[in-house]
Amino acid sequence: MTKNGAYELVDPTTQPLVASFSVAPRLLDIRGKRIGLIDDSKTNAKELLEDLASILEDRFETSVAMYHRKPSASKPADPQVVEQLAKECDGAIVAVGD
Amino acid sequence: MTSGLGSLVQAQWNDPVEAVEQCYALGWTDGLPVVPPTIERVEEFLAVGNRPADEVIGELPERRREVTVGKVAANAVMAGCKPEYFPVVLGTAEAMLDPAFNLIGPSSSLGGAGILVIVNGPVVPALGVNSRNNLFGPGNRANSTIGRAVRLILMNTCAAIPGLFDRTILGHPGKFSYCIAENEGGTHWTPHHVERGFKREDSAVTVFACEGPRQVRASNTPETMLYSTADTISNLGTSMASVGSVGDTSEVLRQGEVAVVFAGTSDVWEDWTKDDIRRYLHPRLKRSMADLKRGGALEGEISDGDEDEYLQLILSPDDIMIVFAGGAESSHMAVIPSWGPKVSSTSVTRRVQWPRPSPDCLNRPSTIPETTKRSTT
Numbered sequence: 001m002t003k004n005g006a007y008e009l010v011d012p013t014t015q016p017l018v019a020s021f022s023v024a025p026r027l028l029d030i031r032g033k034r035i036g037l038i039d040d041s042k043t044n045a046k047e048l049l050e051d052l053a054s055i056l057e058d059r060f061e062t063s064v065a066m067y068h069r070k071p072s073a074s075k076p077a078d079p080q081v082v083e084q085l086a087k088e089c090d091g092a093i094v095a096v097g098d
Numbered sequence: 099m100t101s102g103l104g105s106l107v108q109a110q111w112n113d114p115v116e117a118v119e120q121c122y123a124l125g126w127t128d129g130l131p132v133v134p135p136t137i138e139r140v141e142e143f144l145a146v147g148n149r150p151a152d153e154v155i156g157e158l159p160e161r162r163r164e165v166t167v168g169k170v171a172a173n174a175v176m177a178g179c180k181p182e183y184f185p186v187v188l189g190t191a192e193a194m195l196d197p198a199f200n201l202i203g204p205s206s207s208l209g210g211a212g213i214l215v216i217v218n219g220p221v222v223p224a225l226g227v228n229s230r231n232n233l234f235g236p237g238n239r240a241n242s243t244i245g246r247a248v249r250l251i252l253m254n255t256c257a258a259i260p261g262l263f264d265r266t267i268l269g270h271p272g273k274f275s276y277c278i279a280e281n282e283g284g285t286h287w288t289p290h291h292v293e294r295g296f297k298r299e300d301s302a303v304t305v306f307a308c309e310g311p312r313q314v315r316a317s318n319t320p321e322t323m324l325y326s327t328a329d330t331i332s333n334l335g336t337s338m339a340s341v342g343s344v345g346d347t348s349e350v351l352r353q354g355e356v357a358v359v360f361a362g363t364s365d366v367w368e369d370w371t372k373d374d375i376r377r378y379l380h381p382r383l384k385r386s387m388a389d390l391k392r393g394g395a396l397e398g399e400i401s402d403g404d405e406d407e408y409l410q411l412i413l414s415p416d417d418i419m420i421v422f423a424g425g426a427e428s429s430h431m432a433v434i435p436s437w438g439p440k441v442s443s444t445s446v447t448r449r450v451q452w453p454r455p456s457p458d459c460l461n462r463p464s465t466i467p468e469t470t471k472r473s474t475t
Binding site: 004008009012040041042069070 | 136
């Protein structure tokens with residue numbers, strides 16, 4: 001406390017750290033691209049991805065290069081899986097089911 | 099002045115109500131009034147913890163947050179803790195940030211988990227953490243404020259703010275405060291932390307992401323009490339009796355954990371160990387395929403054999419936590435199902451730095467349970 005009822009308070013909140021990654025360039029055209037699919041393991045995520053992949057294949061001649069089902073909806077995809085996606089796919093689609 | 103406390107906020111007030119209102123205005127509270135985290139008060143806590151304010155105790159990478167000793171101290175101050183509670187709050191925060199606990203899940207999920215803190219060891223009588231009557235209720239400063247510090251830490255340092263990252267549908271009152279201690283002196287059972295590999299003279303905290311406690315009233319014999327307890331655990335509608343959100347569905351149901359708190363007197367259980375109880379309960383924690391279909395946990399029509407085919411709700415007897423605590427008047431139990439499957443969050447036990455590391459701080463332990471004082475003098 002200082003004079004005149006002035007106080008210094010410790011800020012109990014945190015701010016997000018600067019991201020250690022940058023976003024990959026967006027695909028301008030998905031025709032013929034290799035797509036990776038990430039299923040968050042919630043209900044209907046798999047069905048949603050399968051239907052979507054089929055539509056994309058019909059309309060844009062995409063191919064499914066990788067399919068990953070997360071061990072838990074509450075956990076991020078394994079970094080090794082993400083690395084593999086980056087190598088083998090041109091783009092990825094994540095489905096959040098329920 | 100202690101360094102490493104991060105940003106400071108200049109404030110001015112002329113009376114306590116103004117001080118409380120300013121903390122509301124800053125968006126720092128859980129909806130209840132807080133103690134303003136003045137730098138002097140936070141430093142008192144840090145002196146007890148005897149660790150640098152800027153030491154990072156864990157991180158939440160999904161929200162790009164780091165949690166420091168100083169931030170934990172500020173939130174413990176706001177919760178109304180006494181400085182000597184700080185090692186318990188710090189140990190609890192470290193346990194929550196253990197990767198096995200996967201804090202991102204229970205702090206965001208629509209399932210609305212509370213984080214139960216179970217305190218064991220010599221720190222319990224030293225700080226007067228309540229392990230007896232009104233176990234989950236109000237009236238004891240250590241339980242109320244340590245449990246509340248957990249929620250403030252989640253909201254302020256982990257951004258688990260209702261409506262933002264905390265997407266709870268219902269939640270339960272344990273989200274305000276949910277801290278109990280085991281009554282180790284009242285039972286012949288092995289204390290919970292000793293079952294988890296710590297020494298009896300160690301102090302430890304366990305964090306468990308879970309639903310609210312469901313009281314079980316059943317007296318007479320150990321068998322009748324345990325039969326009723328098993329029946330309560332096996333209810334439809336809990337997280338344990340549901341599916342989904344797990345990649346590996348070979349067990350069909352989600353396979354979480356359950357905590358069971360046993361109140362009453364220990365002599366009722368003189369012929370039983372905690373493991374005996376687990377052996378009794380475990381095979382009974384199940385539900386028929388037919389019931390699971392009737393309740394919508396499983397899809398499909400009920401077919402031949404579904405009435406007689408049972409699914410196990412808890413995979414291993416080790417996933418049943420047993421704690422002796424509560425009033426001695428009657429043998430009540432409390433059943434606490436986990437928020438989710440173990441793969442999404444597993445209960446974690448951590449040692450508490452107790453006795454406190456700084457010799458200066460050992461002169462002021464409270465040995466009297468800090469019950470709510472009605473007098474203001």
